[in-house]
Amino acid sequence: MQIEAEAVVRALAMRDYAAVAKRLHYPENFSPKQRHEEEEAIVQALRFLAEKFGPTKVGERLTKPPPYFEVGIFAGDLAYWSQVEKGSPTTTIVHRGTFARLGSGVIAVKFTKLFGAWRIESVQFGLLASVPNARDAIVSIGREMIEAMTPSDPRDLDREIEETIPHQP
Numbered sequence: 793m794q795i796e797a798e799a800v801v802r803a804l805a806m807r808d809y810a811a812v813a814k815r816l817h818y819p820e821n822f823s824p825k826q827r828h829e830e831e832e833a834i835v836q837a838l839r840f841l842a843e844k845f846g847p848t849k850v851g852e853r854l855t856k857p858p859p860y861f862e863v864g865i866f867a868g869d870l871a872y873w874s875q876v877e878k879g880s881p882t883t884t885i886v887h888r889g890t891f892a893r894l895g896s897g898v899i900a901v902k903f904t905k906l907f908g909a910w911r912i913e914s915v916q917f918g919l920l921a922s923v924p925n926a927r928d929a930i931v932s933i934g935r936e937m938i939e940a941m942t943p944s945d946p947r948d949l950d951r952e953i954e955e956t957i958p959h960q961p
Contacts, residue, residue, distance in 0.1 A: 793910050794853070797885035797901040800915055804899060805850045809838035817904070817911035818867040830867050837865045837937060841917050844933045846893030857886040859961035860898050861930040863937065864916030873904075873913065881905045882913070889917070894929060896920045921961045 796815060803811040813834040818827050841863065842848070866873065884902045891897055900916040919926040 793883065793885060793903050796903075796910075796912060797853075797887070800901050800912065801850045801887045801889075801899050804838070804842070804915070805848055807842060809835040809842070812838060812915060813867075815912050816865075816867045816915070817906065817913060819872050822868075833941065834865050834867060837941060838915075840937055840940065841865070841933070844893065844936070845891040845897075845917050848892070848899070849890040850899060851888030851890065854886045854888055854898065857898055857900075859921040860900075860918035861921060861927045861958075861961055862898075862900060862916040862918035863930050863934040864900070864914050866914035876906055877904055877913070883910075886918075891917070891919075894919055895923045897923070 800812055800815055803809070803815075810831070813831040816834065818830060822830065882902060882904045884900050886898045886900045889897045889899045897920055898916075898918040900914075900918055901912060902914045902916070903910045904913045905911075919930055921927075923929075
């Protein structure tokens, strides 16, 4: 897992978003066309996040990361992950990150054990809770990303954001 996580953070630092998208786990029932479309959407989302956070300097792995707020990407949808993740072990490997536009944070790579192997579930960009207005920045970025990538009712979006991003990390 550590090797996979390091490959992801290196690819992010080099802005190779296609390499990150290829490492994620995708639902097995995706057709080749669906997988391709999902990979393209993930590349777009990673570009969006990189634009908002600014160039990233990746640091060491943090075995005990400080509290942080996060926003990120995953393949498939919440219903898929809710189903397959039930009872499956998960672990997150976190690296220190310094973002040119937003300051101190982390890059987190979440793994889930599925079908006998560890798979990359998600990649998160996080801001340390100690960064002024960190939660507000993450909420704003999350909102913009969702609005740009999916059509939805703004009232549902507000509720979803409030339920997803805690007020305390």
